[in-house]
Structure formats: C-alpha cells, structure tokens
Amino acid sequence: MKARALVLVAALAAALGGSSSDAAPGIIVEDWSQDAAGATGVPTGWSVYATVGGRPRYDFAIVLDEGRKALHMASRDDHSTIAKTVRVDLRTTPILEWSWKVVSLPAGADIRRRERSDVTGHLFVIWPRMPSLLRSRLIGYIWDGLLPVGSIETSRKSRLVTFLVAHSGTTDLGCWVVERRNVYEDYRRVYGEDPDPTGAIALSIDTNDTHSTAAAFIGQIAFLPASGSER
Secondary structure: OHHHHHHHHHHHHHHOOOOOOEEOOOOEEEOOOOOOOOOEOOOOOOEEOOOOOOOOOOEEEEEEEOOEEEEEEEEEOOEEEEEEEOEEOOOOOOEEEEEEEEEEOOOOOOOOOHHHOOEEEEEEEEEOOOOHHHHOEEEEEEEEOOOOOOOEEEOOOOOOEEEEEEEEOOOOOOOOEEEEEEHHHHHHHHHOOOOOOOOEEEEEEEOOOOOOEEEEEEEEEEEEOOOOOOO
C-alpha cells in the first residue's frame, strides 16, 4: 500500500526533529559495538518504524558471523524497518560503505510489480524535506535477484522512494560482500541536482507482499571520502 511507505517517511521526519550526529570524514555510522552478541530485537541507537500492513516482527539479533559482528535480519511475511538519525555532508564524505551477507531473497519478489515489491535486508539513505509526505527523498540500496547492478527503479508504492540495485543475482548468496556507493553521484543520477546533507539511515527487510521469507546480515556501515574508484 502507498500509505505504508508514507507512514515510514512521516515517522522518520518526525524523529529527525531530535538530536543528530554529524558525520566527520571516515565516520563509522554503525559497527554494532553497543550491544553484546546474542542481543535480540531493535539494536541500541536505532528506532522502530511500523508500516501500515507490515506486521513487523523485528526478528533481529546481534551476532558474530565469520569473525564479523553484524545485525542478523530475518523476515517471514512481515515488513520490519529501523532507522538511525545521522547527518552527513556528502560533499566531504560521499562514499557509503557497508558489508552484508544476504542469505536468502524473497521468493517471487519483483520491485517492478506493486503486488510483489519485497526486498531482503537493505539500506536506505534518507533526506527528510517538509512537508515530509510530499517532498522527502529516500534511496534504497538493495540486493536484487532479477535486475542488474546500477538499475534504478521508483517504488511502485511511493514516488518518494527510489531503489538502486547495489548487488544482483544469486551467485554471492551466503558470502560476505563489501559495497561502496558514491551517494552524492547516485543522488544526482536520480534527482538531477546536488544533494543536501543526509538526515538518516534506515535498515529494512520486507516479505509481506510475497508471503515468503528472507534473511541477511548487515555489518559495519560508514561514510568515507571519495577515492576515485567507487561506482
């Protein structure tokens, strides 16, 4: 439902009225160090954002996997999203770097079809703008089973959300992968203008359209200066 995405945007915008942390060069946004391995539910420093019809379970756990501390995200016919306020000047630190290991993709998912618009564990960069339900912007970096890397698709449920395929296919399922995206340039590709500082990062996993399951690990998340080698 379109309302589902709009509720998420409204909640995020409201939360950003509070305190925020400015990201300096090389800042680690999250390394999961505030919680001990074995902690379950919403991790410290993150907030929950229920979506209409999402039936969120927040089936999350802090784990050690192959020597990495990570957030394990699982979904079974639900849509669970958490967010963390972080202000990043993308002129200084445009590179979003994160590690992830996708275990499984939602069976039958296709973000190009409204009734199948599910995604395994993924990451949003968010620019809240008032009025939030009309002007906020979200870019979701996803691992997609169908579309090639670099594909850009507007959400079929909300024009405020744009998905960008950061990894594709099934070959690397079950393997840790480090991704680097130049968010400054991605924003320019999507919106045709220079971005303002970010407002938040969100993590989400979504299987309630396909009534299926999915699982992924999210490792360290950071913003870095450009090195010239990123996509």
